[in-house]
Amino acid sequence: MKKRIPKIPHNAKRVFEGVIFDVYQWPQKMFDGTTEIFEVLKRPDTVQIITTTTDKKILILSEEQPTKHRYYSLPGGRHDQDETLISAARRELKEETGYTTSDWTFWYKESPTSKLAWEVYTYIARNATRIAKQKLDSGEKILVKKFTFDQFINLANNSSFRDPSLKTILTRALYNSKERAKLKKLLFG
Amino acid sequence: MKKRIPKIPHNAKRVFEGVIFDVYQWPQKMFDGTTEIFEVLKRPDTVQIITTTTDKKILILSEEQPTKHRYYSLPGGRHDQDETLISAARRELKEETGYTTSDWTFWYKESPTSKLAWEVYTYIARNATRIAKQKLDSGEKILVKKFTFDQFINLANNSSFRDPSLKTILTRALYNSKERAKLKKLLFG
Numbered sequence: 001m002k003k004r005i006p007k008i009p010h011n012a013k014r015v016f017e018g019v020i021f022d023v024y025q026w027p028q029k030m031f032d033g034t035t036e037i038f039e040v041l042k043r044p045d046t047v048q049i050i051t052t053t054t055d056k057k058i059l060i061l062s063e064e065q066p067t068k069h070r071y072y073s074l075p076g077g078r079h080d081q082d083e084t085l086i087s088a089a090r091r092e093l094k095e096e097t098g099y100t101t102s103d104w105t106f107w108y109k110e111s112p113t114s115k116l117a118w119e120v121y122t123y124i125a126r127n128a129t130r131i132a133k134q135k136l137d138s139g140e141k142i143l144v145k146k147f148t149f150d151q152f153i154n155l156a157n158n159s160s161f162r163d164p165s166l167k168t169i170l171t172r173a174l175y176n177s178k179e180r181a182k183l184k185k186l187l188f189g
Numbered sequence: 190m191k192k193r194i195p196k197i198p199h200n201a202k203r204v205f206e207g208v209i210f211d212v213y214q215w216p217q218k219m220f221d222g223t224t225e226i227f228e229v230l231k232r233p234d235t236v237q238i239i240t241t242t243t244d245k246k247i248l249i250l251s252e253e254q255p256t257k258h259r260y261y262s263l264p265g266g267r268h269d270q271d272e273t274l275i276s277a278a279r280r281e282l283k284e285e286t287g288y289t290t291s292d293w294t295f296w297y298k299e300s301p302t303s304k305l306a307w308e309v310y311t312y313i314a315r316n317a318t319r320i321a322k323q324k325l326d327s328g329e330k331i332l333v334k335k336f337t338f339d340q341f342i343n344l345a346n347n348s349s350f351r352d353p354s355l356k357t358i359l360t361r362a363l364y365n366s367k368e369r370a371k372l373k374k375l376l377f378g
Contacts, residue, residue: 005258018212020228021228023205029255030255030327031329036327038208039207041210067198112302114351138223139220164353167353
């Protein structure tokens with residue numbers, strides 16, 4: 001395993017501080033010995049949760065935002081500075097769906113795009129039950145849907161669901177019975 | 190089909206101009222009537238090319254950059270202001286591989302991440318032949334590899350290849366013989 005190269009090197013300077021995004025720049029030595037200014041963005045990391053319920057369904061949000069038409073998504077949101085990642089996952093799940101559970105598994109993290117220092121942490125929350133009402137932000141309109149496992153993996157072909165990496169996993173499960181059984185076991189335990 | 194909501198509305202102001210990224214902000218009315226500052230980034234659109242050769246191979250780059258370990262990618266790059274998209278695709282293919290062809294098809298475009306106004310245009314270039322040497326930037330080290338169709342679709346499971354949307358398409362082809370035949374026909378004509 002090669003050593004990971006950090007997206008923002010130590011000598012980078014923050015040249016802009018925004019509402020969500022900060023911009024960093026640094027002088028980068030090129031292969032021919034010349035130097036160029038490189039630029040990378042930083043935004044807060046986020047968490048998202050695949051939640052299975054005691055009646056063997058999966059929670060999917062049908063979400064609307066002031067600048068977006070309705071789309072399907074997983075519960076999740078920003079990881080605040082003053083909380084752990086798992087706390088962020090618990091908080092977002094409860095706020096957006098009213099559900100909670102004690103059965104949490106961290107599944108994978110990914111950095112969706114280059115030139116952007118941003119990690120998305122995907123958790124699995126099993127055997128969740130509804131204990132509260134939704135508590136939404138002023139920029140959220142969220143319907144909580146219960147999908148069967150088959151409906152869930154069919155999101156692979158649904159253009160209203162935008163999560164390319166998860167779609168690759170769902171596509172594998174959709175077309176290959178071994179992968180399907182493996183995913184089902186992982187999500188429902 | 191619902192009307193597409195532009196990522197950057199007319200009343201947005203550019204609050205930062207960077208080397209690659211510009212930052213835009215605007216006051217956004219929320220669902221409860223309050224207003225918040227919304228922020229979106231803009232970067233130049235890019236093109237990428239799936240190139241098939243006269244000997245029925247597919248051109249894949251093994252690329253190194255000053256801040257990235259070697260990885261697999263498609264030929265491609267930035268769409269400059271003073272050229273058309275197809276010109277950018279022709280130029281990048283020739284610069285990065287030395288190959289050219291007259292058989293071009295636009296395949297799909299996508300916007301890889303929300304909060305970022307950035308479109309990637311994917312082209313298919315068939316029956317390409319090598320007519321020149323590579324002409325690389327100071328920040329590029331590129332080996333041009335010829336993949337068979339089977340090697341190409343196996344990139345679906347290769348962590349050194351980072352293109353989540355294309356990986357979903359390749360996964361479909363890898364696991365489903367109809368999808369595989371369809372993709373092969375599309376790429377080789």
